[in-house]
Amino acid sequence: xxxxxxxxxxxxxxxxxxxxxxxxxxxxxxxxxxxxxxxxxxxxxxxxxxxxxxxxxxxxxxxxxxxxxxxxxxxxxxxxxxxxxxxxxxxxxxxxxxxxxxxxxxxxxxxxxxxxxxxxxxxxxxxxxxxxxxxxxxxxxxxxxxxxxxxxxxxxxxxxxxxxxxxxxxxxxxxxxxxxxxxxxxxxxxxxxxxxxxxxxxxxxxxxxxxxxxxxxxxxxxxxxxxxxxxxxxxxxxxxxxxxx
Amino acid sequence: xxxxxxxxxxxxxxxxxxxxxxxxxxxxxxxxxxxxxxxxxxxxxxxxxxxxxxxxxxxxxxxxxxxxxxxxxxxxxxxxxxxxxxxxxxxxxxxxxxxxxxxxxxxxxxxxxxxxxxxxxxxxxxxxxxxxxxxxxxxxxxxxxxxxxxxxxxxxxxxxxxxxxxxxxxxxxxxxxxxxxxxxxxxxxxxxxxxxxxxxxxxxxxxxxxxxxxxxxxxxxxxxxxxxxxxxxxxxxxxxxxxxxxxxxxxxxxxxxxxxxxxxxxxxxxxxxxxxxxxxxxxxxxxxxxxxxxxxxxxxxxxxxxxxxxxxxxxxxxxx
Numbered sequence: 001x002x003x004x005x006x007x008x009x010x011x012x013x014x015x016x017x018x019x020x021x022x023x024x025x026x027x028x029x030x031x032x033x034x035x036x037x038x039x040x041x042x043x044x045x046x047x048x049x050x051x052x053x054x055x056x057x058x059x060x061x062x063x064x065x066x067x068x069x070x071x072x073x074x075x076x077x078x079x080x081x082x083x084x085x086x087x088x089x090x091x092x093x094x095x096x097x098x099x100x101x102x103x104x105x106x107x108x109x110x111x112x113x114x115x116x117x118x119x120x121x122x123x124x125x126x127x128x129x130x131x132x133x134x135x136x137x138x139x140x141x142x143x144x145x146x147x148x149x150x151x152x153x154x155x156x157x158x159x160x161x162x163x164x165x166x167x168x169x170x171x172x173x174x175x176x177x178x179x180x181x182x183x184x185x186x187x188x189x190x191x192x193x194x195x196x197x198x199x200x201x202x203x204x205x206x207x208x209x210x211x212x213x214x215x216x217x218x219x220x221x222x223x224x225x226x227x228x229x230x231x232x233x234x235x236x237x238x239x240x241x242x243x244x245x
Numbered sequence: 246x247x248x249x250x251x252x253x254x255x256x257x258x259x260x261x262x263x264x265x266x267x268x269x270x271x272x273x274x275x276x277x278x279x280x281x282x283x284x285x286x287x288x289x290x291x292x293x294x295x296x297x298x299x300x301x302x303x304x305x306x307x308x309x310x311x312x313x314x315x316x317x318x319x320x321x322x323x324x325x326x327x328x329x330x331x332x333x334x335x336x337x338x339x340x341x342x343x344x345x346x347x348x349x350x351x352x353x354x355x356x357x358x359x360x361x362x363x364x365x366x367x368x369x370x371x372x373x374x375x376x377x378x379x380x381x382x383x384x385x386x387x388x389x390x391x392x393x394x395x396x397x398x399x400x401x402x403x404x405x406x407x408x409x410x411x412x413x414x415x416x417x418x419x420x421x422x423x424x425x426x427x428x429x430x431x432x433x434x435x436x437x438x439x440x441x442x443x444x445x446x447x448x449x450x451x452x453x454x455x456x457x458x459x460x461x462x463x464x465x466x467x468x469x470x471x472x473x474x475x476x477x478x479x480x481x482x483x484x485x486x487x488x489x490x491x492x493x494x495x496x497x498x499x500x501x502x503x504x505x506x507x508x509x510x511x512x513x514x515x516x517x518x519x520x521x522x523x524x525x526x527x528x529x530x531x532x533x534x535x536x537x538x539x540x541x542x543x544x545x546x547x548x549x550x551x552x553x554x555x556x557x558x559x560x561x562x563x564x565x
Contacts, residue, residue, distance in 0.1 A: 013497050013517045017384045037498050092360060093353065118497060120380050120387075122362045127318070127350020136319065136429045139347060142491065152433075157343045158445055159492055160437035166430040176491065176498065208359035208393035212375060215386040217523065223530075223540055228549025234529065235561035237545060242527045244506040245449065245473060245562070 001055040002106065003046045006099055006113040006125070007074055008036040008089070009067040013118065019214045026214075035070050038114025038140075042172070044179035045144055046112055047078035053146070056080050058106070062089045062098045068197070076184030076192035087202040091209040092120075094202075096128035101203045103133055108169060109149075115140035115173040126173040136166050139173025247282040247304070248274040249334035251325055252297055253342055257289045261446050262340035264300050268407035269400055270338035271301025272367055277336070282306060284328045284419065286313050286321055291416070298414030300407050306331075306419035312428065318347025320427035326355045327421030329395065337397045342445065349399055359393030363501075364400045365524075382497050382520035402445065403503045403526065444493060447476035450504045452495060452522070454480035456511015456532065456551055460488035465555040466510060472562040478502070480512045496521035510551045514539020531555070 011017070011031045018027040035043070046057045059079040061067050064086065071082045085098040103111060111133075116123035123139065130137025142161065143154035146168075153164045156175065184192070226234050238245045250270035252263040259267075267283055274281040283302035285294060288309060297305045308324050325348065329337060337352070339345045341363065353360045365386070366377040374391045379401060444450065451470040457463065463477075470477045477493060484494035495502050497517035507525035511532060512518060519542055522528070530543035533550050540546045547554055 011381075013520075016516075017381045019385070092350075093357070096354070118382055120362075121382060121501070122360070123346050124350040124353060124360060124362065127347060128354040130319075131322075131351045131354025134426070137347070137351065138430060140343075156492055157435070157437065158443045159441060160435065161492070162432055162436075163434035164430050165433055206357070208357070208391070209361060210390050210392065212388045212390050214380075215377075215388070217383075217386065220528070220542060220544060223543045223546045225540075225546045225548070228547055228554060231547055231549065231554045231557045232561040234545055234547060235558055235565065238506065238527070238529070239565060242506070242544065244527050245565070 001049070001053055001110070002108045003049065003055050003057045003110045003112060004060055004103060004106070004108040005039070005043045005046050005057055005074070005079065006060045006111065007039040007043065007070065008114070008117040008119070009033045009061065009063050009070040010036050010117055010119045013037065017216065019216070023213045023215065033066070033070060035073060036114045036117050038116060038118070038173070038175050040181050041176055041178050042112035042114055042174040043074055043077060043079065044182045045174060047182055048179050049146065050078060058083060060085070060099060060102055062087055062095045062202070064088060071197060072192050073184060075195045075197070076188035077182045078188065079195070081196040081198070083198050083200060085202050086199050090207040092122045092124040092128060093206055093208045094204070096125050096132060097204045097206055098202055099125065099129045100132035103129070110168060111171040112174055115175045123173065126171045130171040133171070135169050135171060137171040137173070138164060138166065140175040141172045142175060142178055144172065144178055247280045247332050247334055248277065248336045248338060249325070249329055249332055250281060250283045250302060251337065251339040251345065251348070252283045252285050253340065253344060254285065254287045254289055255443070258293055259285070259296055260340065260342070262342060262402050264407050265402065265405055266338050266340040266400055267297055267300040267302050269367070269405045272405070273336055273338060276368070276370060280304065282332055282334070283414070284308065284325055286324055288314055294416045295413055298412050299409045301412070302414045305414045305416040307416055308419045308421065310420065310423060312423060315432055316344045317427065317430070318344060319351055319430070320423055321348040322351035322355060323424055323427050324421050325352055328419060329356060335395055337395070339399055341399045341401055345399060349397060353397055356395045357393065358395040358397045359391035360397045360399070361389045361391060362399045364398045365404050367405070368398070379524060383501060383523045384520055401503055401524070403505065442474065442476040444476040444478055445500060445502060448504050449473050449475035449506045450478050450502060451475050451508045451510065452478035452480070452512065453483070453510040453551070454512030455482050462552070463489070465552065465559070469508070469555050469559045469562065472559045475506070480518050509539055510555060512539060513537045514542060
């Protein structure tokens with residue numbers, strides 16, 4: 001079985017976002033880039049499936065050379081090889097086109113990725129890839145088990161969950177608790193250095209959406225503190241002043 | 246050329262977030278000098294279909310194939326794509342949801358459409374087609390230029406306040422051909438809490454964290470939520486500990502919500518938690534630690550013990 005895990009390189013979750021160049025670019029100074037937290041879950045489940053079934057795992061990233069530390073970490077965690085499509089990821093359609101092109105060449109049984117990237121939060125890439133390849137896509141996937149070529153999946157829905165069944169090949173957007181996050185061990189880190197990382201140029205140049213500029217939210221006004229022994233006053237203020245209840 | 250709005254049903258009723266989408270879509274139609282058509286998929290009675298007219302849709306396309314009664318992102322994308330073709334729509338509007346997310350991506354792939362998710366403003370048409378969206382989990386905004394011929398706008402809750410009129414929509418049955426491949430995923434089971442207010446749809450949310458000390462103490466949170474007709478939510482540690490289901494987890498890696506009121510009880514306010522809730526209109530923080538960072542992002546705060554404060558708030562709400 002061949003698994004493709006698509007990962008993003010995103011600012012660490014604690015990053016305070018700031019912009020430069022007249023608010024047209026993310027200020028990367030001092031920002032640590034990490035594997036998308038949802039992508040980490042996808043990779044962790046792939047590694048578990050590899051341990052069980054002997055599957056091979058290829059990691060794919062659409063990104064520039066500065067994504068390579070993130071890709072190497074995925075190799076250290078258990079991926080066998082990696083492909084980097086040498087391009088700035090622009091919009092979901094462009095990224096999906098790159099993934100679909102690689103997938104068409106290599107026919108993977110499972111294409112796993114996070115439910116969304118934590119930068120643009122679009123949550124669209126898996127569905128577009130599924131459509132481009134003409135195979136089913138499911139997200140957000142909380143549990144995944146394989147029985148031959150049948151996948152049994154639990155998907156989160158509003159206020160609950162759904163049990164689903166589908167035949168491989170599939171594209172899945174993953175989230176917790178599909179697997180325990182994996183931390184690379186020393187042996188993994190050492191072997192990751194020698195695992196193949198192929199760099200390919202992008203196919204197609206379809207960017208359908210671009211960002212003209214960015215903005216930060218306006219700061220909230222000062223907090224109004226209410227003494228605990230007058231807690232009831234809060235309800236009055238929410239009713240008469242804030243008018244939300 | 247009409248603006249097409251996907252209006253999602255929940256047990257035969259148009260979801261509140263979809264009422265917002267219809268009103269938003271009708272505004273876009275006005276701005277672009279066209280009409281608004283709502284597409285409604287699944288069983289719904291006449292009065293519910295007419296409701297789309299009251300929020301601004303001129304026409305309603307109603308797809309009722311029995312195969313569509315089970316929500317299915319792939320099949321719904323086929324239906325909406327057929328409606329886009331019939332109507333010649335260049336703009337498609339929908340509210341973000343679990344079903345809409347699954348459908349939108351397939352639709353964007355089918356139509357090679359430009360897509361903006363988490364849209365929080367009406368489009369600016371003065372120079373192309375630009376919409377503002379929430380990114381970095383609410384920590385920033387982007388002004389997106391949609392350049393494709395067909396544009397899809399997935400709007401975030403509370404982007405617009407719908408106003409109801411007494412207008413009516415003309416309802417037509419819509420029966421597009423369905424693809425067998427769209428039913429390749431079979432639903433084996435569904436577990437849904439019934440009767441509760443769905444968290445992503447809620448206008449008011451009461452949320453709690455580790456400060457509640459254990460799942461057995463959630464009664465005081467639920468009592469306040471019930472009195473307010475609010476949904477309940479929780480922080481990540483709480484869902485990780487299985488005190489509450491993952492579907493209640495709000496934050497960077499959970500649900501991103503934007504209710505009118507978010508009451509955080511016993512949550513210190515880590516940046517990851519804040520990211521999921523910072524677009525709430527009013528934030529109330531109750532914490533016994535006066536130095537909890539969440540107070541800096543709150544509109545109202547109480548330094549106090551949640552076990553003492555929450556029952557008093559519930560009583561005060563009931564007395565309103």
